[in-house]
Amino acid sequence: MIEEEVIRVAARGDGVTADGRHVPLAAPGDRVAADGTIAPGPHHQNPPCRHFPQCGGCQLQHLDDASWSGFIVERIRAALGQHGLETEIRTPLLSAPRTRRRATLHAERRGRQVHLGFTEQGSHRLIDLDECHVLDPRLFALLAPLRGLLATVAPVSRRINVQLALTDQGPDVLIDGIEAEGLAAAEALTAFSQRHGLARLAMDEGLGPTTRWEPDPVTITQGGVPVPFPHGSFLQATPEGEAALVAAVREIAGGAAAIADLFAGLGTFAFAFAGSKVYAGEAARDPVLSLKAAAARAGRQIFADHRDLFRRPLTTKELNNFQAMVIDPPRAGAKEQSAEIAASIVPRVAFVSCNPSTFARDAEILCKGGYRLDWIQPVGQFRWSTHVELAAQFTRQG
Structure with missing residues (x-):
């Protein structure tokens, strides 16, 4: 059986052979048979997360650091080449893994349960995260309790956005797309924020974020200077x-x-x-x-x-x-x-x-x-x- 070697990774993450064949989930050095079977090479690693490759949070978990670095360099070199530049x-x-300090997740109710996570690659289908190897553990630890909170206050059927960020004071949570009115909802939001040590909890019901919990002004330190952190800022x-x-x-x-x-x-x-x-x-x-x-x-x-x-x-x-x-x-x-x-x-x-x-x-x-x-x-x-x-x-x- 004739095999082809994968020589590079294309912009969207597919491996590419010398004759231009695109092979999903292949790394440089892999060998690909005519039927698409991949024989892993020296730069192919076992993806650490059970949600890969369906989850849209990652595209390259099958690459080791050397081939991921090579991918980054080649992306830049190819872009420069299109404009006649080199340097x-x-x-x-x-x-490193588990160091991402900001992310936008999505949530939706399915029966009595709330699913929370990233969307699937090339789709609006939601992947309910049981694990995540990119999020800072302090943010990932909020996912399970957030499901419980949203099960209490979320509407029957609507996609909700949940923005998470780590600030100087701790996790900042902005929930976009729900209305949480009434004493019971207010008490639930306050209790949740206290229990999980949030720096701030805000809701956006369509007219802009409204802070529901912020015991101290939320800041991000830049160059040794604490800077007030507006809702959803970059x-x-x-x-x-x-x-x-x-x-x-x-x-x-x-x-x-x-x-x-x-x-x-x-x-x-x-x-x-x-x-x-x-x-x-x-x-x-x-x-x-x-x-x-x-x-x-x-x-x-x-x-x-x-x-x-x-x-x-x-x-x-x-x-x-x-x-x-x-x-x-x-x-x-x-x-x-x-x-x-x-x-x-x-x-x-x-x-x-x-x-x-x-x-x-x-x-x-x-x-x-x-x-x-x-x-x-x-x-x-x-x-x-x-x-x-x-x-x-x-x-x-x-």
Whole structure:
């Protein structure tokens, strides 16, 4: 029987042979028979979770760390190649299992039971989690009691979203899609929050989150500064991943007297430069207000600006006031802002991205404008996922 060797992993997680055959759940070095039977190779590991591969939380549990790192590097290299770019790609920094500190789960009632978990790959079908090898144990420990709470207050039939995050004060829970009115529901929410040591419990009944429990103001510490944490705000997936990105950004922009931090969020990077003046631009109102308040209390030289950088990017003239800048756009990238940067004279740019494709597009704009792409530091925050993050250094030439 003729066998083919899997030589790489495609963007969605399938193994690919030399002749282009896609093989689900195959790792580099596996051998695949004509009937699809897989003979595991040296990089194929037994998936640790019983829910794999049905659960959409993971796509790559069958890969060891070496092949997962290779997958991340090849994703970035392929995206760059589509735009005629190449550079040094450093060894990916991978977060360990069970370190994810934020997640959005889904819940629905099935008879008397409530199922809670991630959705199935490529489907809306819900996987009721009995175990999870990516969530921080403090978050996973809430799943069973949350099922009991939702069985009490959830409607008969409706998909509910449950956002979980670990804050300085403990777990933050936001339940989206139910109404919990009346004395009995209020008492149940309070008792649940006390029993399980929640930092905050909030409900969103369609008009925005309403806090139902918060004994102390909830914060996330950024650069040694506690920052108020608005409901559902963006938070880097793991502490290790955040530290890796911050270290890369400091390597690029550290020491500059004036730094621009674009798409600043809660100030993950803005608070990393204690001795610099920092402009922090962010379109979301609540995070930028939190950043501003925290900076004022800490005496940091941070100017927080509520600004939509898609509709109103910083102009080249404005950018020329800075010695370095950090940009961390969402998955859509920052095409308009990149064009302004490309025309500027900012010496160093730290570009953080969660999408290699849009990053490569924006990197081409910068390089055509006179920047050099020096290196890329990949970061694997989403354990066993096809999601790729990176930080890159650009320097102005000439």
